[in-house]
Amino acid sequence: MKEKIDDLITQGQKFTFENNSYRSQYGVYSKPSDEFLAWIATVEDFIIQNFGENSSVFRLYKKFDDRFISGYEKDDFERHHTKLIAALKACHNATPIKTVKPLTQADLLNVIFDRFHSVVIQLRKRYNSKPTLDVQDEYDVQDLLHCLLKLHFADIRKEEWTPSYAGGSSRMDFLLKDEQLVIEVKMTRKGLADKELGKQLIEDKAKYKAHPDCKRLVCFTYDPEGRITNPKGIQNDLNQEDEDFIVEIIIKPEN
Incomplete structure (x- = not known):
């Protein structure tokens, strides 16, 4: 940020009364160039975004009379121009506001997957033992995940057909078309642990790579009973990041 402040100061010091004025029959008065006006707007945006409108540097910035930008004599122009430079210099000693970066697509999905098991447990704790969704099989996982995805993604296509692979085609669980992302859902059970899961995931990689709308494949495996003995090994073997x-590969909860 220091470099940005110094750069704005350097830019501002190039604007003088002489290169932002005009001569009339009554004398010489300020007439700001488009570049000078753009610099003033940039300074205001910079201070608001980084320090906020309630900050001391913003109050210092607002002390300059914006009427000075047109029709002032040299002394008044330079006095107000100096106030702008002073406000920028004060930024060096001011405390920036904390900016919150928007969550990325990956961040949103990670929150959903990380908290999925907690949601499953919470759903079982309904008032007066009212009926609820109890996740007992892969279809239940799909239904609950579909609800959670709707919180953050608008175009969710369920059970789209995949291109033909090994003589046949199959339905994908979820296609987020705008994000070019496919989510494949699995739930461990008797007969679906490390070896069989690894085999299915290898097949998923091959068939989804051929889909024109799939640039990223997320394989979410819900493992509430801890049947996967080596989740890190499966992830290390099958995670892939090509151009x-x-x-x-996501396996939750982490046991």
């Missing part, structure tokens, strides 16, 4: 195709 045109990304594969991420």
